[in-house]
Each structure stands twice: as C-alpha cells, then as structure tokens.
Amino acid sequence: MELRHLQHFVAVAEDQHFTRAAERLMVSQSGLSASIRALERELQTPLFVRTTRRVTLTEAGRALLGEAERILAQVRSAHEAVAAVQGVLRGTLSLGTEQCIAGVHVAGLLAAFRRCHPDVEIRLRQAGSGVLAEEVAAGRLDLAFAYRTQADTDQLRSVSLTGEPMTVLCHPTHHLATGGAAVTPDDLGPEVFVDFHPDWGPRRTTDAAFTAAGVRRTVALEVNDVHSLLDLVDENLGIAVVPRHFRHKREALTALPVKGTGETVYETVALLPPQQATSPAARALMALLEQGTHEEP
Numbered sequence: 001m002e003l004r005h006l007q008h009f010v011a012v013a014e015d016q017h018f019t020r021a022a023e024r025l026m027v028s029q030s031g032l033s034a035s036i037r038a039l040e041r042e043l044q045t046p047l048f049v050r051t052t053r054r055v056t057l058t059e060a061g062r063a064l065l066g067e068a069e070r071i072l073a074q075v076r077s078a079h080e081a082v083a084a085v086q087g088v089l090r091g092t093l094s095l096g097t098e099q100c101i102a103g104v105h106v107a108g109l110l111a112a113f114r115r116c117h118p119d120v121e122i123r124l125r126q127a128g129s130g131v132l133a134e135e136v137a138a139g140r141l142d143l144a145f146a147y148r149t150q151a152d153t154d155q156l157r158s159v160s161l162t163g164e165p166m167t168v169l170c171h172p173t174h175h176l177a178t179g180g181a182a183v184t185p186d187d188l189g190p191e192v193f194v195d196f197h198p199d200w201g202p203r204r205t206t207d208a209a210f211t212a213a214g215v216r217r218t219v220a221l222e223v224n225d226v227h228s229l230l231d232l233v234d235e236n237l238g239i240a241v242v243p244r245h246f247r248h249k250r251e252a253l254t255a256l257p258v259k260g261t262g263e264t265v266y267e268t269v270a271l272l273p274p275q276q277a278t279s280p281a282a283r284a285l286m287a288l289l290e291q292g293t294h295e296e297p
Helices: 003-015 018-025 031-045 057-087 106-116 129-138 176-181 201-213 226-234 245-247 280-293
Strands: 048-050 054-056 091-097 120-126 145-146 159-166 166-170 190-198 218-223 239-243 254-256 266-272
Touching: 003 018, 003 031, 003 057, 018 031, 018 190, 054 057, 057 091, 057 129, 091 106, 091 129, 091 159, 106 120, 106 280, 129 145, 129 201, 145 201, 145 280, 166 176, 166 201, 166 226, 166 245, 190 201, 190 226, 190 239, 201 239, 201 254, 201 266, 218 226, 226 239, 226 245, 239 245, 266 280
Parallel strands: 091 120, 091 145, 190 218
Antiparallel strands: 048 054, 145 266, 159 266, 166 239, 166 254
16 A cells, blocks of 8 residues: 555545546546555455546545545654754644634734744634544644543543633623623523534533533524624624633623533643644644743733
8 A cells, every 4th residue: 555545545535526636636537546446456445436426435435534644644744753853844734723712822823833934834724623623633633722522532632721611791781781690501591592503612611511500592593703603692682601701802792600500611722633643843833832922912
C-alpha cells in the first residue's frame, strides 16, 4: 500500500467525484482510477459505489477513511517535525473553533503565530464542538478550541482553557428581568428559548443542566451564530441561556444568574491528538497560548 493510494482515496472520498478529485490532485482521471483500483485489489474489497453522477463510500470505504486520514496526518507531522529540527517551521496549521469561545482570543493568537512562523499556512474552520472533536480525532484538524464534549481518549486529549457559569439573557421588559433575581430551571421551564444547534457547546451545556434538573424546555428559535441569537433576544422573541461572557456582547440585555444546576459549568478546552501525534505547528500555537497571547481584548 502506497501513500499516494491513500491520498487519492481520501481525495475521492471528500469530493465524491473522480474528475473533481483528479483536478484537485493534478493527476489524470485514468491514473486516479487506476490508483483506486490498485488499492481495492490489495484490500480485496470495493471502496466506492460508482454512479454516473458521483461516488459514495462502501462500508469498507468508511472504515478505511478514518484510518487513512490519521496515517496521512502522521506522515505530514513527521515531515514538519524534521523541518522544525532544522530550525524552520513549515507546513500547515489546521485549526477549528466554535464561535466566541471563552479563554482564547483566536484572531490575536493567530496573528502572533503568523508573526513568529510566517512560513506556515494557516487554515481555520468554524463548527460545533462535536464536529470539531471528530475532526481532530480523525487527523483533519491539528487542534480545535471547543467545549469539552467527552473524556480524553487514545485519539483525543484536552487542555482546559477556562470554565464559567451559565447566564440567562432576556429583554429588559421581560417579566424575568423585572425581578432581577437568580432563576432556576423550574422558573425557566415555561419560557420560549432561543438557542444554538445541538452540536454547539452552549446548547449541550444548557441541555445537560435542564435534563439533570428534570425540566423540559422548548427551543423554538434555533440559530447557528451568536449575533442572530442576541438579535432574537433583543427583539423579545425568547430568552437564552448562554456562557456568562456573552452578556458583554449586548449590554442592553438583562443578564440573570442561574442557580440550581449543580456543578454544570461551561468549560472550554483545546482539543489535540495524542502527544506523539501533535504537529509541530500545533505545539507552537499552544506554546504561544501558554505565554498569554490568548487573552481576550
């Protein structure tokens, strides 16, 4: 099995199309097809279901994809490690992050990284914490800043950044705002909620707190960005339970502490592969973070 066979396989799996994958890899379509057939012969099983419009992975192909991505990530890390020993950090830093993550000023951190390592290409992807954890474990991302979604595994480790309580945001004329007191999940159960997609860290934290309290709630307005959530609350269309630092993003809204949720805390972490598989670029970024370059303005 050759590395180029795995590279070709991953490209076809990502594009779901031989022609597009061949163009991206800058190889002939016939050469790409021959490479995939050689891999299928070696593994003695089809890896793709081919149609006139696209290709999809077979069950064997899905099983191979994760392993192939990890192998290619480790090879890339090996090349970058040798370059780092030679005194120059090169290659690519692939970073994922949730929106408005606490404990790290992502833009400032990346700017500092570029000043220190101008030969490294930076790639940034924004997504929910569940997806980011999968991407790091699969080797598609070098690291990610996200909500802690699970305990450490042999494919994923976490470095804690910060923890904070959850806060209710509501319109100043909302009946909860007039009281101005801390509220419990029981107090909030009848309300209409604005919240994020279920993959987002704040949504997972809030869902866990209400489940632990035995309270059902209605998420009527579901969004995928912070400003849309704040706009909807600002129009008094619902309330939101969010990490405490969100209250500074819209000072006109009323913020109320939440009690009665036990030990529920919104914890943000840096997600990385195992130490031996962490790329030099990811280690360099974490070193800058530890120096305080991550602090928010």
